[in-house]
Amino acid sequence: NAGVMQNPRHLVRRRGQEARLRCSPMKGHSHVYWYRQLPEEGLKFMVYLQKENIIDESGMPKERFSAEFPKEGPSILRIQQVVRGDSAAYFCASSPPGVLSTDTQYFGPGTRLTVL
Amino acid sequence: QKEVEQNSGPLSVPEGAIASLNCTYSDRGSQSFFWYRQYSGKSPELIMSIYSNGDKEDGRFTAQLNKASQYVSLLIRDSQPSDSATYLCAVNMDDYKLSFGAGTTVTVRA
Numbered sequence: 001n002a003g004v005m006q007n008p009r010h011l012v013r014r015r016g017q018e019a020r021l022r023c024s025p026m027k028g029h030s031h032v033y034w035y036r037q038l039p040e041e042g043l044k045f046m047v048y049l050q051k052e053n054i055i056d057e058s059g060m061p062k063e064r065f066s067a068e069f070p071k072e073g074p075s076i077l078r079i080q081q082v083v084r085g086d087s088a089a090y091f092c093a094s095s096p097p098g099v100l101s102t103d104t105q106y107f108g109p110g111t112r113l114t115v116l
Numbered sequence: 117q118k119e120v121e122q123n124s125g126p127l128s129v130p131e132g133a134i135a136s137l138n139c140t141y142s143d144r145g146s147q148s149f150f151w152y153r154q155y156s157g158k159s160p161e162l163i164m165s166i167y168s169n170g171d172k173e174d175g176r177f178t179a180q181l182n183k184a185s186q187y188v189s190l191l192i193r194d195s196q197p198s199d200s201a202t203y204l205c206a207v208n209m210d211d212y213k214l215s216f217g218a219g220t221t222v223t224v225r226a
Contacts, residue, residue, distance in 0.1 A: 033212070042219055043160065045214060045215070091159055103212070104165060107152075
């Protein structure tokens with residue numbers, strides 16, 4: 001009965017490197033959401049994906065950030081050429097099939113990214 | 117104007133007392149409202165959801181929703197030290213996008 005899984009839990013990168021964050025949704029869930037939490041701030045929506053489709057990426061910076069949720073395997077949030085301002089906790093959430101406003105999103109443990 | 121605003125806190129209450137958390141939201145069309153608890157360095161954990169006006173009780177937690185006033189609150193009765201955490205109000209917008217408040221940090225004094 002595994003919940004939402006994320007790895008790595010902690011990631012350290014130097015400026016200019018790439019960061020790849022992985023998320024496996026809860027069993028039976030087909031919707032994945034990525035949120036970012038900057039220090040001392042609330043969570044901010046980044047992107048919403050279904051299998052092989054990006055539904056809404058309005059919260060994701062236009063440059064350097066990309067996300068995917070392939071047919072097989074986990075969802076990936078990719079940050080290219082990281083900068084210190086990217087240091088944050090990145091949380092993935094999932095919800096079951098069907099788009100209902102009442103669907104509860106269940107959060108993974110997060111990946112804490114530190115950019116040196 | 118922020119989409120979701122919470123009372124800033126921090127909120128300190130003695131053990132056994134009631135902690136009262138407030139949240140207002142800007143989108144009058146919002147239909148789903150959630151309270152998450154987040155311990156320091158951990159992920160948000162759902163503790164309550166509410167969709168209709170009125171009160172909803174679950175154990176020591178009571179959520180209250182007033183859509184006309186665009187207001188949702190959370191009461192924690194008989195507060196325990198283990199309730200010390202940051203409480204996040206979340207509003208479901210666009211059928212899937214959660215907008216979060218900045219959170220209210222609660223400290224329960226033994």
